[in-house]
Amino acid sequence: MRPAIRQKYVVGNWKMYTNAAEARRLAKAVVDGMNMEERVSVTLCPPFPYLALVGEIIEGSRVALGAQNLYPEKEGAFTGEVSPTMLLDLGCKYVILGHSERRHKLGESDAFINQKVKVALAAGLDVILCVGETLEQRKTNQTEALLDRQLTLGLADVPADSLMGLSIAYEPVWAIGNLEHHATPQQAQDAHAVIRHRFGEMFGEKSAQTISVQYGGSVKPDNAGALFCRDGVDGALIGGASLHADQFLAIVRAAISMSQTQENTADTAA
Ligand code: PGA
Numbered sequence: 001m002r003p004a005i006r007q008k009y010v011v012g013n014w015k016m017y018t019n020a021a022e023a024r025r026l027a028k029a030v031v032d033g034m035n036m037e038e039r040v041s042v043t044l045c046p047p048f049p050y051l052a053l054v055g056e057i058i059e060g061s062r063v064a065l066g067a068q069n070l071y072p073e074k075e076g077a078f079t080g081e082v083s084p085t086m087l088l089d090l091g092c093k094y095v096i097l098g099h100s101e102r103r104h105k106l107g108e109s110d111a112f113i114n115q116k117v118k119v120a121l122a123a124g125l126d127v128i129l130c131v132g133e134t135l136e137q138r139k140t141n142q143t144e145a146l147l148d149r150q151l152t153l154g155l156a157d158v159p160a161d162s163l164m165g166l167s168i169a170y171e172p173v174w175a176i177g178n179l180e181h182h183a184t185p186q187q188a189q190d191a192h193a194v195i196r197h198r199f200g201e202m203f204g205e206k207s208a209q210t211i212s213v214q215y216g217g218s219v220k221p222d223n224a225g226a227l228f229c230r231d232g233v234d235g236a237l238i239g240g241a242s243l244h245a246d247q248f249l250a251i252v253r254a255a256i257s258m259s260q261t262q263e264n265t266a267d268t269a270a
Pocket of ligand 1: 013171175176177178216217218219237238239240241
């Protein structure tokens with residue numbers, strides 16, 4: 001039987017970096033470097049103020065637009081917030097939710113993230129739900145319980161028919177923007193297996209086999225290949241390296257080459 005081939009993702013999370021000129025330059029460089037590559041789904045998530053200008057640059061290309069957050073209401077008196085409808089209006093296909101910086105620096109709870117996930121999916125946005133443990137939690141062997149909790153609460157009451165619009169990003173908090181602590185490919189593979197297992201318990205084995213799980217946390221051109229060839233690692237969510245077009249494109253190329261290898265292996269096994 002042909003093994004399941006899942007969609008590979010490479011997503012650039014620009015966080016609160018760039019200005020208009022840099023955003024324009026970066027988006028253009030990524031589009032030019034991508035050509036019409038179809039194997040890997042590439043998404044740029046600029047800060048809110050630059051969504052429109054990046055959207056114009058990537059129009060007609062294979063690069064998709066994503067937002068870094070949203071507020072879970074269609075409209076209303078929510079000063080400073082941005083709704084899913086507004087993001088769709090700007091051409092966003094994706095939204096990152098539950099990023100550890102929003103959990104830990106802005107105090108977002110699992111319940112609030114769950115509200116966002118449901119509203120985003122119902123609106124027609126594709127959700128990248130981030131989960132991941134702190135260093136303390138890893139050191140005290142709480143990684144599995146934490147991933148279990150974040151998935152259970154974050155995906156509570158998500159309708160099964162909206163799962164097509166969902167992917168998970170495993171982002172160990174201790175590996176994000178960190179030169180000293182990197183997750184090894186084995187640590188990533190193990191955590192992805194935990195996530196897939198829990199996802200299967202919640203939504204069934206078939207959904208567990210089709211859900212894409214990306215890894216995030218100091219992914220660079222020199223470690224991307226080793227991560228992508230691990231079982232169950234379906235791409236990457238990239239912060240720092242996504243601010244450099246050459247690095248980001250090198251990671252995209254690593255994902256493309258891994259995807260080619262997997263297709264060849266699957267054809268041989270079929
Ligand atoms: P990093 O960020 O690649 O800079 O570690 C990843 C993220 O926070 O999504």
